[in-house]
Ligand SMILES: Nc1ncnc2c1ncn2[C@@H]1O[C@H](COP(=O)(O)OP(=O)(O)OP(=O)(O)O)[C@@H](O)[C@H]1O
């Protein structure tokens with residue numbers, strides 16, 4: 159791979175990556191035999207990397223150690239300072255300088271996700287460039303700001319403080335990168351994959367800023383085949399850092415979505431990371447040979463996916479919360495103890511998941527081949543409940559032809575498949591004693607899929623109590639009051655039994671991690687400058 163010159167310009171390096179919702183394939187996607195359908199979101203994580211300029215030398219002596227200052231301005235006590243020490247030609251250490259932040263608690267916090275991202279990225283950088291070149295790229299050091307769109311963290315308290323109802327309009331009124339008023343350890347996350355998006359944007363930004371990958375690495379789009387070597391390296395390194403920070407090797411669908419965007423994802427064999435999974439690995443552990451895109455052991459598969467035109471993903475944060483790792487361990491324990499029954503169930507669910515992916519992709523093809531019947535069909539079904547979509551015996555009258563009916567039949571099939579997936583995921587939960595779609599979520603989802611214009615829905619990822627997803631018709635030029643999303647919002651805002659709060663996130667059409675311009679991102683320049691050292 160051609161080395162790029164480091165971006166030692168005064169311009170900051172700004173990189174963003176999307177959040178995610180695993181709409182089909184929870185638990186199955188942990189095994190390479192099965193795939194998961196993951197939608198990347200418009201809600202994104204942003205990393206801004208500035209070089210500490212000569213005019214702003216760090217507090218230590220001008221020729222003191224190289225420093226990396228990291229800030230997360232949305233949180234209290236979320237500033238971390240690191241010293242960078244080069245131990246010989248191919249080893250680098252990144253040590254946190256524990257400073258009294260003057261916080262109420264008086265104690266400095268640590269952040270394993272940030273620390274490991276810095277440490278392992280710089281280690282890889284010294285193995286791809288020379289320590290000397292890297293030291294030049296680092297200069298006095300780096301000033302890094304990381305922020306996530308408001309969706310990643312519950313905004314309930316902020317809405318209540320401003321006496322705003324929990325609606326999409328209210329969420330739009332909140333400041334970008336809103337302060338949470340709490341420490342990271344105390345924030346209510348919403349399940350969009352903050353750690354995966356954070357690590358992907360931070361690692362990708364560092365690789366660019368330090369010239370380890372070419373400046374155009376994230377211009378190409380598409381899945382693994384079309385992706386650049388730089389994007390693939392960012393993927394492998396982000397997967398490694400994320401697994402190390404989380405202390406386990408999950409399926410990696412969240413990092414893959416953060417890197418490549420919406421996709422049908424098939425995991426890599428976790429054995430590829432085994433040699434590196436010790437946090438105490440020596441600073442000069444050889445990373446490049448294992449993490450390089452040329453290492454065929456990275457046998458993940460990414461098939462680009464997008465939701466059908468004129469439909470919209472809706473996500474809700476259900477204020478009940480679940481502990482994903484414990485759900486996963488219980489399901490996998492049951493699967494191990496009941497292999498025959500589990501295999502049959504996994505096979506049935508996988509068949510439904512793959513059909514859902516094909517039917518939704520088939521609808522996109524129909525919009526391209528018969529745009530007018532497609533758009534008329536979406537407009538028609540957006541006004542009536544799913545159970546009535548084929549009820550009209552004269553559906554092909556009044557100038558509507560077979561293609562019109564065929565589109566509606568495809569939407570009916572997508573609806574039926576998502577209901578069948580729900581049935582089987584509930585069965586997985588009942589058999590393993592895990593609340594994957596507990597009764598409270600079933601009641602909420604049943605109420606939602608009965609709304610006119612709603613295609614289907616379910617519990618994303620591991621399920622539990624903390625979120626639901628819906629796919630709804632979203633015809634253009636439709637009065638807001640007649641949109642299915644408006645009807646859904648009303649049901650959510652008046653729902654009794656669970657506290658259901660919408661997220662602004664929709665499906666992102668951008669393909670994963672990409673470079674941003676500071677001035678193009680609403681509120682980002684202000685939040686960076688407001689917290690400049
Ligand atoms: N804005 C941020 N700045 C710094 N670190 C963050 C930020 N947001 C999240 N993190 C890091 O990510 C960790 C959360 O990772 P964890 O794996 O526990 O959750 P997750 O599965 O990514 O959560 P969710 O999917 O709900 O976002 C936090 O403990 C923190 O270390």
Ligand SMILES: C[C@@](O)(CCOP(=O)(O)O)CC(=O)O
Nearest residue numbers: 184185408409410619620621
């Ligand atoms: C259960 C699992 O398959 C999905 C977890 O998804 P989520 O974190 O609940 O969005 C675990 C994994 O894929 O790593």
